[in-house]
Amino acid sequence: MPWWRLNVFRSLLLARLGEEKAATEAQDQALAELPAPLPRFATHLELHRGLMLARSGDRAGGVAHATTAMEALPPEKHSLTLRMLVNEIRA
Template identity: 75%
Template sequence: MNVFRSLLLARLGEEQGATDSQDQAPAHLPASLLRFATHLELHRRLMLSRSGDRVGGAALATA
């Protein structure tokens, strides 16, 4: 649930709530679900882009 909460809050610009969800999620994700770990990283990059660093956010998301 934290992965979905992370995306929703990141898109809404609720940085603290999104960060909390992103920090809590890995403890509950099995290693076999790499897709969700990747989504968490993309949510972090989305937040970086939304904070004004579009070039940095895009570069990190692409990497």
């Protein structure tokens, strides 16, 4: 598994645990190495940032961030995982 992809997983785990600094570092590392032809993974990382906003008390900001990220990704690239994460942010 490439290091950038491992950091995508780390990002979500750390975001859910409330470890915002470490999650942001994992996101930044993943984005630095993420191959350009894989925009869905960049969207995952943006959703993780939206999740952190929502969990820190800025639900509206988190939902807005997630919505913007999803709108930037072509609908045919929306996956069940992305939609589930958006629902988690909204909840």
